[in-house]
Amino acid sequence: MLNAELLAILACPACEERPPLELRGEYLVCLQCRRAYPIRDDIPVLLVEEAIPLEQVEARMPNLPAEP
Numbered sequence: 804m805l806n807a808e809l810l811a812i813l814a815c816p817a818c819e820e821r822p823p824l825e826l827r828g829e830y831l832v833c834l835q836c837r838r839a840y841p842i843r844d845d846i847p848v849l850l851v852e853e854a855i856p857l858e859q860v861e862a863r864m865p866n867l868p869a870e871p
């Protein structure tokens with residue numbers, strides 16, 4: 804699991820503003836561009852090419868709280 808310190812310095816590579824990412828299960832999510840970056844072997848893959856749409860992540864994990 805990622806620690807809070809690491810999470811705090813990570814930012815979305817796709818957004819110029821580099822907004823902070825939110826941890827959702829196995830993904831780091833950017834709520835600004837709604838991309839989800841996978842975490843593989845505890846290493847976040849912050850590559851735009853590897854990102855998947857947030858909607859797809861939420862569809863795979865129905866137990867997570869839905870966005871308003």
Ligand SMILES: [Zn+2]
Pocket residue numbers: 815816817818833834835836837838
């Ligand atoms: Zn973003």
